[in-house]
Amino acid sequence: MTTASSVSRGRSGWGSTAVAVLLVAVMLFPVYWMLNVSLQPGGGGAVASPWLPLHPDVSGYAKALRDQGPHLLTSLVVSLGSVVVSLVLATPAAYALAQFRLRFTDAFLLGILVSQMVPGIVVANALYGVYSDLGLLNSLPGLVLADSSTGIPFAVLVLRAFMATVPGEVVEAARVDGAGELRTFWSVVVPMSRNALVTAGLFTFLFTWSDFLFALTLTTTDDVRPVTLGLYQYIGSYVQDWSAVMATAVLASLPAVVLLLVAQKYVAAGATAGALK
Template sequence: MKKAPSRGRLSTAVAVLLLALMLFPVYWTVNASLQPAGGTLPTGWFPRHPDFGGYATALRDQGGNLVTSLVVALGSVVLSLALAAPAAYALARFPGRGTDLVLFGVLLSQMVPGIVVADALYGAYNDLGLLNSHLGLVLADSTAGVPFAVILLRSSMRGIPREIIEAARVDGAGELRVFRCVVLPLSTNSLITAALFTFLFAWSDLLFALTLTTTEQVRPITLGLYQYIGAHTNHWNAIMATAVLASVPAAVLLVVAQRHVAAGATSGAVT
């Protein structure tokens, strides 16, 4: 067998080194979360005597915030897809003179700084009574998910062969049934991709949570961790354990859905 060229070995070594550098903060966070409580973290390379007290403290203090983040993120996914899928189908299958203008408006909405949106929403929420509510955070986080989902789904739906849709219409399917039974199943990868990124947008949000919530009743995990650092600087193991717990849902979803994400991103980039 031929030996691998030295150039290939060098590329592999560089890739492994870069991967180790990127994953080191994750390793250090997990390692620090298993240390005893204290104001400092005298961590070694490995926790010789793992202490899970930080995780017990994190679950006790931040368990409700994790549930809040989960509710808000899932609500944002449902709302974003419910709005974006029909809009994307309409833009893909019924183009008109205003289609380009609508798409330009969708793109423009993603360029608006988040703090501008948050300030505008605060005044509206104050009048509508939506401050400190799950619904308010769902609506706010959907402002990032809907434009992204519309752009991705429209590109995917434009790639569906027109013959398939025409065949369904010949069989007597109406527009709504074509959309529900033909277009959505064929756009599964793009739907999963849009859902995943919308979930990540909402799960990692701090700006809307910091602006639109003022009580502990509705507090996402990002805001809980942000305030946890100032209040519990003598419990770094609990802070790191909270960071690990907050990373688990996103990491699990990325691993589970990576095949669909790769296919969905590719289908959205071809047209």
């Protein structure tokens, strides 16, 4: 009986593993095909490419860097700027909502959640009119502020959930030692919130890096153009040369992949910390 049960569990485990591997393979196949096509000689189509890059050719990457390098740099500057602005504004706001007994805390949090339900095109159209009057169209600060409007609410929610779990005894001990609210916030709460800060910053970076709507609405020239919009226009110009297009897509994916690998443990801790109290 025991042996039969063990064999049955073993078969079930192998079956689950096989299904999981198959699902992962299906989900990762587009990534593999993107990498495969990017290593094919230029001038070929994506459908006609062989299954394996038997003769790798990096000319597509050279062309992508030459044509899309400035757009990649623009996306990097805008993304990092949005992270800084979002964390600088969201961190003290989250601390106030978590540690102070404010009368309208629940209403404020509800307002943040409701703001996330507003369609992005509505925000983009409203910003276009304001930016046109202020002269912020086709500018790096304009894109940073626009993308921060997405990052700040998310960062507030993540940081507030973590800071609410900071033991009150720790905060009180700092106050007893003579630390004011600002010193307590900066020297005690912020270092303890490292995982949540990394999580909020990482997702803000990813939101900004993948933004297309604000880039399309708030830029009308080639002077300031993120890589998402550059890749969109690149497809129309080089639809017969998918090697360069896919090379651009690979290069645009690298920052997100590297950040996720580097910050994986911090993200896992920061995402779950708010649920443990």
